[in-house]
Amino acid sequence: MAGYGWISFTTDYGTFDGFVAACQGSIARVAPDVRVIDITHHVPPADVARGAAVLAQTVPHLPASVHLAVVDPGVGTARRGVVLSTPNGLLVGPDNGLLIWAAEALGGIDAAYELTNKDWALGDVSRTFHGRDVFAPAAGRLAAGAPPAEAGPAVDPATLDRLPDPLVTLGDGWIEAEVLTVDRFGNVQLAAESSMLTGLGTDLLVNGNVRARHGATFADVGPGDMLVFADSADHVALAINKGRAVVVLSVVPGDIVRISAR
Template sequence: MASIAVRPAQPRDHDAVTGPWISLTTDYGLADGFVAACHGVLARLAPAARVIDVTHLIPPADVRRGAAVLAQTVPYLPVGVHVAVVDPGVGSARRGVGLATPGGFLVGPDNGLLPAAAEALGGITAAVELTSPEWLAPQVSRTFHGRDVFAPVAARLALGAPLAGAGPAVDPDTLVRLPVPVLRRTAEGFAAEVLTVDHFGNVQLAAPAELLNGLPTRVRVAGRAAVRGRTFADVPAGDLVAYADSAGLVAVAVHAGRAVDLLGVRPGDVLPVTGG
């Protein structure tokens, strides 16, 4: 399977006249001042920009979860600059990068966090390493590149500065990419890797929703009885339902419950989905 990102977004003419937009997706949490510091840098450098907080509750250092949330969200945001920071390698030799796409810019660490979102925005048209000193904070902390590298770069891009000014060009083929999640067809259905688990405990699989179409109404997920349905209320409270989620992927939920707890799974596990 080449990609699990949602379909590419296309730039829309009206987005260009609504002013600059910046989005933030991080694992910083809300208990400290990290998010506020990033907002402050953006406000000082690009006061006209409007900032959308996608989430700051990505599990710490969970790059795969951050990549999935980012890729499934950016197509629905205004064309702008999308900053993502889930960065366990901050301060190491990993690169900071800026990516151009038909649907906007992406800024963050080169650790696999950005490529799926870039594909969702139409594909990478240019990439640079963020090294130009004049684009960064006067003093760059080794442990807070969100504030000192990524936010300053995003502000300048939002104001119209060309990406090429942020640093030397990077071959997009050299960017770090996450392993392709497991998806295989079986005689009885398919087996797919758990891609993410959302706030409600719904389990999203790395499988396109069309794979459900060839299965009967009664199915089994990891050996448990389930129904192939359209929404949660298609089954009684406490029962499993397999459905096409809002990202166009197969997901499993429990009506009025948490599928992740019932199935006892976590991201990276591979679940079989078969005719019941």
């Protein structure tokens, strides 16, 4: 097999410790010519849903790759490690829902394999660092051209662990949607697709008491005012011009936001 020239890498490891470098070292030991694209290593610790959302919104914009993702609060337990094959790349990581949305964004799961091949690991496998000892070397081997079926036995995709679908409800003149992510600018992304704003008009209310305006860019509202817009992932999002919408709304991922016509 020709393999892949790229591995994308997503974790909750942060960058203050050596965890990311150790994983990249494992990749380099197996596939020294493969390049790594770091999506993020600042997923909130153990926040599988946030990691899944960031991964799914990023992978369609990358070259064909092996996508390595490790947000793994169940490391060392009976949870499976898996390799997922899609029409536009491979995904490697824990079977805890982290990979599914990204697999769907890449065209759906063609095949799945449990990562059990001990010959693919590097040295003794730590019970608490499968990213370094299991997932990273597997990603390197796959990028170097190893067939996914060599990872281990085939898995029925229907048995893969899935995250609950985020709540989205469309009513007459309103939408309610779960907060999916909050970015470093304090912008609040909802699970609703931007097309759901159609028909709500320009002047809006958020959560019944915050006045907002439907616009296309941050300058469509004055400083300190709230904007409802279609973000770069084509989701409904909320921002404050020169401010932080997350502070004004006092929400976290998983909360429900209601947007209605004013």
